[in-house]
Amino acid sequence: MIVVGLLSGTSADGLDVAVCAVEVGPHARLEVLWHGDVAWPDGLQDRVLALLPPATTSVEEVAALDHAVGRAAAAAAGHALDAAGVRGDLVVWLGQTVFHGIHDGHATGGLQLGQPAWISEATGLPVVSDLRSTDIAAGGHGAPLASTLDALWLAGQETRVALNLGGIANVTIVSPDRVTAFDTGPANCWLDVVAQRATGVAYDVDGALAARGTVHDGLLQHLLADPYYAAPPPKSTGRELFTAPALDAAVASAAPAVSSEDLAATLVALTAHTVADACRAHHAAEVVGSGGGMANPVLRAAIAAELDPVPLVSADDRGLPSDAKEAVLTALLGALTWHGVPGVVPGATGSHTPRVLGRISSGHAPLRLPEPVPAVRALEVVA
Numbered sequence: 001m002i003v004v005g006l007l008s009g010t011s012a013d014g015l016d017v018a019v020c021a022v023e024v025g026p027h028a029r030l031e032v033l034w035h036g037d038v039a040w041p042d043g044l045q046d047r048v049l050a051l052l053p054p055a056t057t058s059v060e061e062v063a064a065l066d067h068a069v070g071r072a073a074a075a076a077a078g079h080a081l082d083a084a085g086v087r088g089d090l091v092v093w094l095g096q097t098v099f100h101g102i103h104d105g106h107a108t109g110g111l112q113l114g115q116p117a118w119i120s121e122a123t124g125l126p127v128v129s130d131l132r133s134t135d136i137a138a139g140g141h142g143a144p145l146a147s148t149l150d151a152l153w154l155a156g157q158e159t160r161v162a163l164n165l166g167g168i169a170n171v172t173i174v175s176p177d178r179v180t181a182f183d184t185g186p187a188n189c190w191l192d193v194v195a196q197r198a199t200g201v202a203y204d205v206d207g208a209l210a211a212r213g214t215v216h217d218g219l220l221q222h223l224l225a226d227p228y229y230a231a232p233p234p235k236s237t238g239r240e241l242f243t244a245p246a247l248d249a250a251v252a253s254a255a256p257a258v259s260s261e262d263l264a265a266t267l268v269a270l271t272a273h274t275v276a277d278a279c280r281a282h283h284a285a286e287v288v289g290s291g292g293g294m295a296n297p298v299l300r301a302a303i304a305a306e307l308d309p310v311p312l313v314s315a316d317d318r319g320l321p322s323d324a325k326e327a328v329l330t331a332l333l334g335a336l337t338w339h340g341v342p343g344v345v346p347g348a349t350g351s352h353t354p355r356v357l358g359r360i361s362s363g364h365a366p367l368r369l370p371e372p373v374p375a376v377r378a379l380e381v382v383a
Contacts, residue, residue: 001021001022001023001024001089001090001335001338002019002020002021002022002033002086002087002088002089002090003019003020003021003022003088003089003090003091003092003331003332003334003335004017004018004019004020004077004080004081004088004090004091004092004125004331005017005018005020005092005094005327005328005329005330005331005332005333005334006018006073006076006077006080006091006092006093006094006327006330007093007094007095007096007326007327007330008048008069008095008096008114009166009167009292009326010097010166010167010168010189010238010239011166011167011188011189011192011203011292012045012048012049012052012096013045013202013203013292014037014038014039014040014045015037015038015039015040015072015073015076016035016037016323016324016326016327017035017036017037017038017076017077017079017080017327018032018034018035018080018321018324018327018328018330018331019032019033019034019035019080019081019083019084019086019088019331020032020033020328020331020332020335021033022331022332022335024335024336024338024339024341024373024376025373025376026373026374026375026376026377026378027376027377027378027379027380028152028376028378028379028380029379029380029382030328030331030332030335030379030380030381030382031381031382031383032320032321032324032328032381032382032383033084033086034080034083034084035321035323035324035327035328036080036083037323038072038075038076038079038080040072041068041072044068044069044072047061047065047068048065048069048096048098048113051065051098052098052239052243053099053239053240053243054243054245062098062113065098065113066113066114066115067115067118069095069096069113069114069115070113070114070115070116070117070118070119071118072114073093073095073114073116073118073119074118074119074121074122074123075122077091077093077119077122077123077125078122078123081123088123088125089125090125090126090127090128090334090335090338091119091120091123091125091126091127091128091334092127092128092129092131092330092331092333092334092335092337093114093116093119093127093128093129093330094112094129094131094132094145094326094330094333095112095113095114095129095130096112096113096114097110097111097112097132097238098111098112098113099111099238099240100142100143100236100237100238100240101240102141102235102236102237102240102241105231105235106350107136107140107141107142107143107236107350109133109136110132110133110136110142112129112130112132114129116129116130116361117361119361120361120362120363120364123363124363124364124365125363126338126360126361126362126363126367127360127361127363128333128334128337128338128357128358128359128360129358129359129361130358130359131145131330131333131334131337131343131357131358132145132357133358134343134355134356134357134358135343135344135349135351135355135357138351138353138355139350139351139352139353140234140344140348140349140350140351141234141235141236141349141350142236142349143170143183143236143349144164144170144172144181144182144183144236144349145329145333145343145344145349145357146162146164146170146172146181146325146326146329147172147179147180147181147344147345147348147349148329148332148333148336148343148344148345148348149325149328149329149332149333149379150162150172150174150179150181151172151174151179151345151348152376152377152378152379153318153320153379153381154172154174154288154318155174155176155378156174156176157176158176158284158285158286159173159174159175159176159282159283159284159285160174160284160285160286160287160288161173161174161279161282161284161286161287161288162174162287162288162290162315163275163279163287163288163289163290163291163303163312164289164290164291164325164326165187165188165271165275165289165290165291165292165293165294165296165299166187166188166291166292166293166326167186167187167188167189167192167238167239168183168185168186168187168189168237168238168239168242169183169184169185169186169187169271169274169275169293170182170183170184170236171184171275171278171279172348173282173284175282178347179345179347179348180233180234180282180347180348181233181234181345181348181349182233182234182235182236182278183235183236183237183238184229184274184275184277184278185226185228185229185237185242185270185271185274185275186242186267186270186271187271187275187291187293187299188203188292188293188296189239189242190242190244190247190267190270191203191204191210191264191267191268191271191296191299192204193244193247194209194247194260194263194264194267195209195264197260198260198261198264203292204264204296204298206296206297206298207268207296207297207298207299209260209261209264210261210264210265210267210268210296210298210299211265211298212261212265213259213260213261213262213263213264213265213266214261214262214265215262215265215266215268215269216254216255216258216262216263216265216266218254218255219250219251219254219255219258219263219266220266220269220270220273222250222253222254222255223250223254223266223270224270224273224274228241229274229277234347234348234349234350236349251263268298268299268302269302271293271299271302271303272299272302272303272305272306273306275303275306275307276303276306276307279307279310280307280310284310285310286310286311286312286313287303287307287310287311287312287313288313288314288315288317288318289303289312289313289314289315289322290314290315290320290322290323290325290326291322291323291325291326292323294314294315294322294323295322295323300312316383319381319382319383320381320383321383328381332379333357333358334358336356336357336376337356337357337358337360338360338369338370339370339372339373340356340369340371340372340373341356341372341373341375341376342354342355342356342357343355343356343357343358344357
């Protein structure tokens with residue numbers, strides 16, 4: 001199948017898209033034909049960010065954004081197929097998460113915006129969407145879903161950790177007998193806030209702001225005292241906890257005179273410490289990094305130093321484009337759904353009941369699903 005995987009991450013900085021050729025079977029194969037980023041239409045990112053906690057809004061604006069984001073996703077899917085020069089069979093849309101509810105360590109539900117009907121109408125293809133809700137209903141967190149790809153991609157005789165550095169950092173611990181996945185805390189979400197305020201740019205370009213700063217130990221220890229870090233997995237989080245006002249309150253309490261440079265350096269240290277702490281606990285042979293944070297040399301160096309002697313390598317070194325990993329994951333999850341294969345490794349997100357994820361919207365042609373595949377035990381990834 002030719003599958004388009006697309007999503008917008010917690011940073012809401014655009015649409016990540018990958019076009020993949022996927023063969024689903026006991027020994028599956030996925031080839032990345034094209035991948036890239038597609039910008040939001042003018043003004044749409046600001047509207048999405050204005051919706052995120054702790055903001056308040058109206059049902060009218062939520063409904064309008066649901067359709068506006070859907071139209072943007074439809075355009076991105078069409079652009080990706082044109083760029084790859086292929087005809088697609090399936091589009092998989094993870095959506096734009098605007099809320100992820102957690103209470104007493106359990107997921108209470110979430111909301112991803114982007115009506116899939118716009119994608120079906122524009123491309124004529126069936127669409128798999130709403131991938132998180134099934135896992136939440138089955139007792140999981142609905143995140144991080146990367147565990148499915150990571151478990152197949154990094155399986156071996158040694159324990160390896162897949163690390164993704166988006167707005168939130170998440171890890172998948174792939175050991176020979178068990179897979180565990182959880183969010184470790186903020187990666188770029190707070191750094192982006194500081195960079196935007198200090199430089200007018202939406203992120204810290206090449207880590208330049210943090211590179212000029214010095215870690216404020218008192219503020220770092222104050223931030224590390226957040227109960228989330230000590231909570232056992234499975235666990236997940238998002239901008240609902242790590243909000244700009246929450247950062248401002250922590251700074252006001254622990255380091256009211258801290259400079260933007262020192263704050264950025266401290267947030268880099270926070271991410272490096274919490275990521276490394278999660279990885280060290282599982283005695284990994286290596287950590288395989290992906291996501292936008294891997295392009296920040298200061299953040300990457302800080303994590304590598306905290307992990308030492310465990311090596312930090314890029315997903316590119318293991319055959320998967322680092323900046324396309326989540327879009328590739330989305331394509332894989334949708335292909336599994338299409339073939340009736342459960343999309344979450346039991347126990348990885350908190351659910352111990354395997355479920356086929358998401359819902360399917362038909363395209364212009366009648367919907368004809370293939371015979372279910374019993375199980376997928378291995379995955380070859382080709383870039």
